[in-house]
Amino acid sequence: MRNEEVCGITSVVELVDIEKAYKTGESEVSVLKGINLTIDEGEFIALMGPSGSGKSTLMNIVGCLDRPTKGKFMLLSKEVSKLPDDELAKVRREELGFIFQTFNLIGRISVLKNVEVPMVLSEIPRERRRARALDLLRSVGLEHRVDFSPQNISGGERQRVAIARALANDPKIIIADEPTGNLDLKSSDEVMNIMKELHDGGRTIIMVTHNPEITENCDRVIRLRDGLILGGAS
Numbered sequence: 001m002r003n004e005e006v007c008g009i010t011s012v013v014e015l016v017d018i019e020k021a022y023k024t025g026e027s028e029v030s031v032l033k034g035i036n037l038t039i040d041e042g043e044f045i046a047l048m049g050p051s052g053s054g055k056s057t058l059m060n061i062v063g064c065l066d067r068p069t070k071g072k073f074m075l076l077s078k079e080v081s082k083l084p085d086d087e088l089a090k091v092r093r094e095e096l097g098f099i100f101q102t103f104n105l106i107g108r109i110s111v112l113k114n115v116e117v118p119m120v121l122s123e124i125p126r127e128r129r130r131a132r133a134l135d136l137l138r139s140v141g142l143e144h145r146v147d148f149s150p151q152n153i154s155g156g157e158r159q160r161v162a163i164a165r166a167l168a169n170d171p172k173i174i175i176a177d178e179p180t181g182n183l184d185l186k187s188s189d190e191v192m193n194i195m196k197e198l199h200d201g202g203r204t205i206i207m208v209t210h211n212p213e214i215t216e217n218c219d220r221v222i223r224l225r226d227g228l229i230l231g232g233a234s
């Protein structure tokens with residue numbers, strides 16, 4: 001029995017010797033060069049590092065949006081590399097919530113419908129998903145924007161819609177790639193306050209950021225450089 005099991009701490013992410021290479025034409029570019037990282041349930045992790053160091057590549061692997069070239073990846077005690085595509089999609093839909101720098105909302109449907117989208121994919125009945133979307137939008141202070149198009153609200157509001165959408169299926173893990181990268185100071189503070197509340201509520205958060213100031217609420221800062229974690233295995 002492992003130490004963590006004795007202490008009652010469960011790891012939600014376990015990366016062992018993860019490598020990722022991209023083929024471009026004849027050549028192969030090695031982006032992740034042997035990542036070893038364990039993230040425990042309820043941790044708030046900041047992932048930092050220079051542009052091009054592989055942060056988004058790593059987040060895409062942890063988020064099951066991409067597969068590693070080599071290595072072992074356990075997510076919620078399942079070995080992801082062995083899961084077929086449809087099961088991987090289910091894990092992504094039910095266990096993970098995504099927040100991106102550029103919000104990635106659908107412009108031609110309302111704020112409310114955007115938050116409903118993941119619940120449509122999970123086949124939640126209409127009334128239930130509408131009520132939950134409303135609750136989530138209320139929780140991020142956007143009950144007055146439900147019928148708006150995402151095109152007619154501010155950047156900070158868009159990111160709060162994206163957070164509500166990320167929470168739609170009540171995921172255990174939130175994956176946020178530079179969630180405040182496009183926001184002004186005030187909106188950035190609002191988003192970070194929500195992230196802190198989610199962390200206090202017990203969710204695991206993995207967040208990429210270039211801003212050292214917003215890492216103060218994080219439990220741990222992981223630094224990537226040229227495809228490796230500085231300081232070695234964590």
Ligand SMILES: Nc1ncnc2c1ncn2[C@@H]1O[C@H](COP(=O)(O)OP(=O)(O)OP(=O)(O)O)[C@@H](O)[C@H]1O
Nearest residue numbers: 022024029031049050051052053054055056057058
């Ligand atoms: N699909 C791809 N094909 C080829 N190369 C890629 C691909 N995706 C990423 N890369 C390369 O991998 C490297 C790491 O990219 P990544 O997006 O992970 O960096 P990052 O740390 O997130 O940078 P930033 O801070 O600018 O967002 C870059 O050199 C990039 O060009």
Ligand SMILES: [Mg+2]
Nearest residue numbers: 055056057177
């Ligand atoms: Mg990136």
